[in-house]
Amino acid sequence: MFKVKELASYFPNGRGATQDSIQIREVMTDTRVEKKQSLFVPLVGENHDAHRFLMNAIKMGAVAALWQEDHELPKEIPTEFPVFFVEDTLRALQETSSFYLRKVNPVVVGITGSNGKTTTKDLTASVLQVKYRTHKTAGNFNNHVGMPLTILSMPLDTEVAVLEMGMSQAGEISLLSKLAQPRHVMITNIGESHIEYLGSREGIAKAKLEILDGWQQGSFIFDGDEELLRKYHQTPQAFACGFQSSSDVVINDIVLEENRSLFTIDEDLYELSMSGKHNVKNASYVVTLAKELGLTVKEIQTGLKQLQMSGMRFEKHMGLNGALIINDAYNASPTSMKATIEIILELKSKSKKILILGDMFELGAHADQLHKEVSTAITEEISAVYTVGEHAAQIIEGMKERNLDIETKHFKDKDSLSHHVQQQLNSDTVVLLKASRGMKLEVLLNDLLDE
Structure with a gap:
């Protein structure tokens, strides 16, 4: 990943061997899991404070730590152990992931939506890995803690990072998008999830559109059948995908079978190894992105067939x-x-x-x-x-x-x-x-x- 001394330019207030070339290979937030050569980031939650587990983190493989400066450092910590003092460890985790993202410099794909974002993330990675070294969000690591950890688990040779962005409140996707700076973004749909906090589907649409806050003007791919996104049809580099003929990318000839779906886009036939009309639309987003990234129809067809889904999804x-x-x-x-x-x-x-x-x-x-x-x-x-x-x-x-x-x-x-x-x-x-x-x-x- 990176060396301890690389952190010193971002977090200059430290003690111990902060200028050393000690290699950091992982990030640890949970001291119950052994992680050799790791950076320990003690997060403070509503019901827990991981700062009290620093000694255990060292036993489990931590070779350096971020440390919130309003906490007293335990006296038993070895003098040479590198500690970087920060105002807020969560924000420092996010800054570390931002630094690492720039270091690896992959093409970033950001995906959000009320439903289907994990399926679409899995589909996207399945297709793009046919041509590129691809890293994707694991499980549901899609929030202000999970996405930085996803980025920091990325191999150095990653060419494409597929990042799922979740939310429950307004402003959360804006933070993630600004952090990830995605070149390509997708909004799978606008549903009713989180309507308790956002008040209406219009409020949900506004929150999902925050993904454009960090967008780097690659492609913007979204549900062309959604009225609340209609005004974005004329946005430069926007691709509305849907069943209606008014979409930029029109899905035709849909055949739904028990274990697969068939559909055409631009007269090219695609087979998806899952059923459901909503999954066909998710696949249309991926086909559109893959074409933008230079994949052939044959490569896309291969990727759709080899899909591996995240757990507990059908x-x-x-x-x-x-x-x-x-x-x-x-x-x-x-x-x-x-x-x-x-x-x-x-x-x-x-x-x-x-x-x-x-x-x-x-x-x-x-x-x-x-x-x-x-x-x-x-x-x-x-x-x-x-x-x-x-x-x-x-x-x-x-x-x-x-x-x-x-x-x-x-x-x-x-x-x-x-x-x-x-x-x-x-x-x-x-x-x-x-x-x-x-x-x-x-x-x-x-x-x-x-x-």
Whole structure:
């Protein structure tokens, strides 16, 4: 990565061997995980302060540390151990990642959106790595702490960095964009996630558009079917991708199958190794970017086929009695929940279709209404809908208002829910698990899977 003495030009107030050529290979924020040749960055949270673990960090491999100057340095720290005193360790972590990003100097791709940003990030990396040495955000490391750590885990020979940018409040994506200085940016869609804090879809759109605050005028790729982004169609270097003919990049000839999707752009046929119309649109963003970065149609087709998804996103498992269990419980919003239900409706291999749906978070005063609206995606091809949580029962209420002839039941706890579902599993059954991450619906897998 870099040498200790390189930090001295950014953080001149230090003690110990701060001018040494000691090699730093990793960054440590959690002293429970051994990291040899690492820089320890003690972060201060609401309920913890990692400064008290400096000695443990040294035992676990730290060779230097950032240190918040309002904290007293432990007397037992070796005199030669390099310590850089900073006003705020989080800000210093971000500054360190900014320095390292300039050192490596990759093409930076920034991705945000209410839904689909992790899928699009995975797709982007899968395609671009066909031609370039590509580094991407791991898991959900997409916030003001996670993105700097993603950058600092980048190999020195990285040519393209694909950075996912998440948020819950206005101003957060602006910070990330200014930090990453992306040459290319994507906004996957404008949904309802975080409407509790942002008030409206217009407020959400404004927050997502903060990704342009650090944009370096490469390409700006976005949802061409979204009215709230309509005014950006004429922006220089903007590419609106969508199903409507008014888009710059128009998606045609869509064929949705159980384990893949086919579509054309500019008469070129692409195959995506996942189903769903929303995933086809995500793939269109990636096709557009890849062409901008010089990939051939054949290279793009190769990348789309070799996709490896992040965990708990439409994971397929063998369930009891030969049932298919689909774990899509990493996160949920009204838009993504409806889109996932549509994929289940398209499944031809199973005729008995059970939906297990839990609460979607951060919807504030809109929660009941937005949960109820999920019912509009449900048809009588679904065999049963079971809900759990404070607001998810509204999905069933919406179904009752539409007089759907489907078995429904709301459960107060996951144990009774899993027991009820276990009795119904056979080789003709598919079960979907979908809810916000905090609902931890994935715990049901232990009871539903064929071990």
